[in-house]
Amino acid sequence: MGSSRRDVLAALRTRHPRPEPPGDVRLSVVVPAYREAAHIGAAVEQIRTALAGVADDGGLEVVVVDDGSGDGTGEAARAAGADKVIAFEANRGKGAAVRAGMLAATGRSLVFTDADLSYAPVQIVGLLEALEDGWDVVVGNRHDPRSTTVVEAGVLRRVGGRAINLATRAVLVAPHADTQCGLKGLRSDVARVLFSRTAIDGFAFDVELIHLVERYGLSLLEVPVEVRNSDSSTVRVARDALALLVDLVEIRRRAARGAYDLDPADRALLAAGTEQPGH
Numbered sequence: 151m152g153s154s155r156r157d158v159l160a161a162l163r164t165r166h167p168r169p170e171p172p173g174d175v176r177l178s179v180v181v182p183a184y185r186e187a188a189h190i191g192a193a194v195e196q197i198r199t200a201l202a203g204v205a206d207d208g209g210l211e212v213v214v215v216d217d218g219s220g221d222g223t224g225e226a227a228r229a230a231g232a233d234k235v236i237a238f239e240a241n242r243g244k245g246a247a248v249r250a251g252m253l254a255a256t257g258r259s260l261v262f263t264d265a266d267l268s269y270a271p272v273q274i275v276g277l278l279e280a281l282e283d284g285w286d287v288v289v290g291n292r293h294d295p296r297s298t299t300v301v302e303a304g305v306l307r308r309v310g311g312r313a314i315n316l317a318t319r320a321v322l323v324a325p326h327a328d329t330q331c332g333l334k335g336l337r338s339d340v341a342r343v344l345f346s347r348t349a350i351d352g353f354a355f356d357v358e359l360i361h362l363v364e365r366y367g368l369s370l371l372e373v374p375v376e377v378r379n380s381d382s383s384t385v386r387v388a389r390d391a392l393a394l395l396v397d398l399v400e401i402r403r404r405a406a407r408g409a410y411d412l413d414p415a416d417r418a419l420l421a422a423g424t425e426q427p428g429h
Contacts, residue, residue, distance in 0.1 A: 158323040161367040165284040168422055171258045171338040176208025177201065177278055178257030178338075181232075182215045182247035183265035187222040190214060191230035193267050198231065200271035204278065213255050214265075215247040245348065245355025252336075252345045261335040268377050269333040276373055277335035286340045286368040289360075290333035296374035317394070318357050321401050323364050326372075329356050333375055340368060343416045349404065353390050354397030361401055365410055366420050 179197055183190050197212055204210050214232040216224035218241035228235045236250050248262050259281045261274050269290060280288045291297060318329050330353065336344065343366070350358045363370050404410060412420070 155323050157367075158364050162324055162364065162370045165369055165371075166286070167284050168286075168337070168339075171340075173258030173338045174209070174256040175211050176258055177204050177274075178211040178213055178255035178260045179271075179274060180213045180215065180248060180251035180255055180260060180262040181227075181265050182217055182244050182251060182262065183219065183223050183227065184217040184241065184244075184247075185219045185221050185223060186265045187219065187226045190223050190227045190265055193265055194227055194230040194232050196267060197263075197271045197274075201274060204275065209257075211255060211257050213251045215251040217241055217244070217247040243351035243355075244353060245358075246351040248355060249345045249348055249351075252341050255338070255341075258338050259335060260338055260341045261333070264332040268379060269375055270378070273333065273375060274335070277333070280371050280373065281335050281337055284369075285371040286337055287363050287370045288335040289328070289370065289372055290331035290375035290377075291328045291372040292331055292375055292377050293327040294372065294374040298374075298376045300376060300378040317398060318360075321357055321361050321398050326360060328372070329360055331356075331375065334359075339419060343412070343420060347410055349409070350397045350401065352393050352397050354394045354401065357394075357398060358401050361405070362410060365405075366412065368420065 179201070181190070181193060181197070186193070194212055194214065198205065198210070201210050211233045212231070213234040213236070214224070214227035216227065216235065216237040218238040224235045224237040234254060236254060238247070252260055252262065259278050261277050263269055263271070263274065273290075277288045292299070318326065322329070334356070344359060344362050347362060348355060348358050360370070
């Protein structure tokens, strides 16, 4: 990466004033969905209700990505009033779905969240405020002492989650308590640069994203969340943990061969506003 651990930590923790990011509306919420036909309509409606104030003050866009569900998820999202519905012909993975949604979104701030609404949509307001206050990336942290869990995850999921966080240390420089939280927000300009370079389609896409945040010297704020774990989650601990480990190796390989290197234009964009007197 060419940066010391101290440099990475300093960049992550330092807010940088930047020009307002581009976008047609104040906020876009991206919802990746797989076989959620029975629930996605209610999810879209709850997002709109919780964020009605944002819709009235700058505009709100809801983007649903149907990850090859084959059960009418996309049609249900469209009927419920999603502004954009992207439908994959085949299942490609959560990383691919989030990437497509984030690159298609038109908001100045972009947030993605899970279709089962494990994180109540009202919490998105806090992420939006932090992004507008100067943070490049804002992520939920389920292990923050201030976080609360309304419905506990099963034992296997909890153990698997801890193992995954340990494994990510092979890729990430800084200690991150919760790389896999399904609630994350980014400035639109930052999101365009990051998601145009991500390649992991599975659950390790979160780790790849944070790797790029570190690599490019961006700021990242972790915030507490309230989580309600869902019985309908599509996570299968053993299978997904193995796939994630394979993807972690791929992230290291891509980094080693320069696949994440920035071109001059994007390097200048990310540097804008980060060089402050005395820093």
